[in-house]
Amino acid sequence: MTRPKVEVMEHSIEQVDRGERRVAYCARVHADAHELWAMLANPHRHHEVDGSGTVKPTVIGPRELILGDRFRVDMAMYGIPYSITSTVTDLVPGAVVEWRHPGGHRWRWEFEPVDDGATLVTEIFDYTGSPGPVAAALERLKRPARNADSIRESLANLQRRFGG
Template sequence: MSQSAPDPTPRQTDDARPESGAPLPAAAKQAAWPQRVDVGERQVAYTVTVDAPADELWALLANPHRHHEIDGSGTVKQRVTGPHRLTAGDRFRVAMRKYGLPYTMALTCTASDEGRLVEWAHPGGHRWRWEFEPVDATRTQVTEIFDYSWARPVVGTVFERLRLDRENAHGIQASLTRLAARHL
């Protein structure tokens, strides 16, 4: 009985290589990685190109009842009260969960331009903004911004000391990756 030589690169439980050992197709489509964008002090922003028209992406993010589908932080839940299409001045409430604690956020839409941007403010003053810039008819440059420059200076300092700016950066990257992956 012959014995086969041991695999020189043993598999790990999280190894993504195909079991057959066959290479993945070189042309396999995948989402691009979000890239950091410098938009100013006390703002965290990342951008990615998504294979979908700007109007379609805006419609998804301008509907707070669908935010949980994209949220990469794991904090946004399904229960929402308020409009299904945000316009400036609209108020809505979103069920959230962070550090195992459930709570509800009362938010106000501060800007909405169909196919271009949607933004809402938290009671603490910080804002979340999504911008949609058409690349062509079927692709859009999407930028998500956590903007705490609107918050009182002491609130911004607390965000930084608790590293919430960094935590939100990870959530933004995950949200943009989820959004792009929906349109592969």
């Protein structure tokens, strides 16, 4: 899949149109694409970036993902603990990390180096693969809008950590 070119202004987090049932935002982060990729390709570090406040540091799985890997992350929402086992569905070193949740939706991170050594980081919540009833439930529960807030906060976390 070809990624569209995105122009991102300094310090901004911009919405990106990736089509229906996809929530995507992009931000400039002052770090090398491979360094950022390595962070997100390690599920044991996802809590460091998480903008939702739901991801916990307890993970079962590899420290560097490869295509097809499964990993389990402990989470908590509204004070209720639970675990999610995800499967890696796309992985391009230095460029893409994507995993699918059991409900069919996917979380995707894309890293595009820019001339000044910074990276354009795009995070995408994609529920095009969720069965109709699951997608409808996500929409009724306003998960796309809530995930948009979480994505913006995750990108802001990266900017605070590395500059942007």
